[in-house]
Amino acid sequence: MTECLFCAVIAGSTPAIVVHADDVAVAFLDTRPVFKGHVLVVPRQHVITLTDLPADRLGPFFTRVQAIAGAVEQGLDAGGTFVAMNNRISQSVAHLHVHVVPRRKGDGLRGFFWPRTTYADSAEAADYADRIRGRIGSWLS
Template sequence: MSPDLFCEIVAGERPAHVVSSDDVAVAFLDARPVFKGHVLVVPRAHVETLADLADVGPFFARVQAMARAVEEGLKAGGTFVAMNNRVSQSVPHLHVHVVPRTKKDGLRGFFWPRTKYDSDEEAASYAALIAEALG
């Protein structure tokens, strides 16, 4: 199997605004965020779907920590945590979206409007705030 985009980010072969990285997972800003501060958490080892993930607990502990950090670091009212398996999965590598939410932010159902960062520096500042909240 040829490497996918997320495998390249995990390997450091493709640039990304990495928020955290350890032996279980890598978390980085989504390049096309629903809202600024939208993080993707991916397992370090390549797996395509949740059913393929051998040890779910440690991975979802990272997702849980990221949800807390996004709320705290960005002063968000909450988070939207979601994942697709195959259908609507834009990259064939398991990934969990952690999206900062505020009341009346306009997100409705499963329509995910996308935004952009104004600059690379702005994206880096969001990544830093979330990383700092992780401790």
């Protein structure tokens, strides 16, 4: 089997801008964000779909997703978040991942059309990550 891209991020062999990592999940900035601050949350265990995640890991994983959603809203002064996942169809990497996308009223996101943007440079991406990272502790304490 070819190594999974997200498993490589988890292992540290593929670079990513990580906003949170623990024994349950790793959360990092999407390299092709819908909006700046778009985070992917992946379980450390390689599973492809939500139904593959063992039931005893479901609660801890979604506790991390909840924390990231709160941190994205607070750290980026977002009005809300869009939280979504695909199972097989439209799943760009065959490893369970949850998208946490910052939202603002009038941001133009409609339906399931996901426009993509880029960061101006690595410093801008690092700034977004720092702002999110700085709020995660209040959600996981």
